[in-house]
Amino acid sequence: MPNPAATKASFSQRHPILFGLMLLAAAMALFGGAMAAFHLLPTGEFAGARLGVVRVEGLIVGSEDLVGWIGELERDDSIKGVLLRIDSPGGVVAPSQEVYAAVLRLAERKPVIASMGAVAASGGYYIAAAAQEIMANPSTLTGSIGVRMELLNIRALAEKVGLSQTLITSGEMKGAGTPFREMSPREREYLTAVVMDMHDQFVSDIAQARGMEREQVAALADGRAFTGRQAHGLGLVDHLGGMEDAMDLLRERCGLTGETPVLEGPIEEKSLLLRVLSAAIIEPVSEAVSEMTSAISAPRWVFLF
Template identity: 50%
Template sequence: MRMEETKTRFSQRHPLLFGVMMIILAVALISGVMAFFRSMGWTPGSFSMSGDKIGVVHVEGMILDSTDVVSWIHSLEKDDSIKGVLLRVNSPGGAIAPSQEIYQAVTELNAAKPVVASYGSVAASGGYYASVPSRLIFANPGSITASIGVMAEFVTVTEAMEKLGIKPEVLTTGKYKAAGTPMRELSYEQREQMQGLMMDLHEQFVDDVAAARTMDRARVAAVADGRAVSGRQALALGLIDQLGSMSQAVDRLKELCEIDGEAVVVEGPIEDVPLIQEILGAIHFDISSSLPQGWTFSYK
């Protein structure tokens, strides 16, 4: 009885604080339940006990890490209730290896069940690379895509340091080890070696696009100069299959899966948002770092 009176007095004396505490408790409980559902492989839209299902994989923003996307693709591949998958891409590109990992996962998924890609505003460079193994690729006429190429960027501060009277010393065990350090300009040998590395990565990009699209390699190489093209231009070049919206891509996917009527849609990957962010509605910023020595290779 005394405890109830104490609680009542506390809520009456501090109504704002008491309300905030109740909100935090409610969000914590909901987050816990959602985390349990996710661990069991349940997602919004997957609670229907009947009806055919299609999966949706979202590839959005800069591709800097493929872990979540690849994991979601593998879960859809293993789920026999998922008849086909829509790959929704809205990415300007990103790092090379993660793009290749998604490419491989999409290749394996498409061998198991139909995969149709749908391009939003942009699916360029690494975004195109990652999605090109899809069975069919849809793009809007104004979608920006292709941009097949590799870029390396770094800065040097040697002149600025000289003006400040600073003379850096860089010790290495080989003449190529410090290539790209901001403390020293590239030597001729370093520039040649880096250019060779970039060309090898570029050739991998061209090879994979040609293999996935079953196109003559020379035809792909002819447009693999870093140019970005519209969806309409990409169709003429053979880089996509059809012009159309996301809903049209879904309709075509359902045809490939022989689904009549409505289908249950299971979307992912689900981003894990920190609890405090859910409570406060804060904006989440991703800060990416470049490779050591100040340079990075990327498809963009």
């Protein structure tokens, strides 16, 4: 008589795909734990001299991860210099300013070289300006120094579908920018003043960080984008070259020769499954919802190419 225990299929046989995913997730968790433990090990003689890399990629909508990573590199004595690799069209004003300030603090303690990828415009250029030197590819799109506010007017559409808004505010300007009616001249004047104040801050920070006359920067700060080669001729960029050229320059500024270990970040603390779901579903849906709600609900001030 057959033994039921002997003939019963194992979990891995009954659910091979699920079992494989569990094994993969476990392996990724172990690998992530090992990397985290290595990251927390004492530096100094054990780690030797290293270079840090800060990657600024995509739209700048938040600053916590970038500022936190820059702070880690600043405090780590084994990190002798930092490469700021930027591939971003810009983003929201305040986060761009926070990252800019963090890079300025870092550059007071260690050599920092900015390396521009395909695009480092508006907020991306703002952040790059805080580095001691900037290197761009000849065809990098950069510059685009300026601020824009995005507003949507759906009054005509709302009237067609019978949609109206009841707006109760505590002051005359609290409802400025609502998409359900035309903007009044006073509201336009008020919002333009906000935009121009942010623009003034942008221009002043670029002039100070780059050691340029404010009038010189202001003349270029009309929203125009430049190629890397044009920006180099205008004094917005110091060198022409790619990321490897920038790394060579950073080693030179740090007095390092030969191969040097590199520590890149910010590190995303996500499981494999969460990364797959995030890339396939969560991020696209979140971006779509964000675009819809920001367009309808409130104005946005952005440093964006």
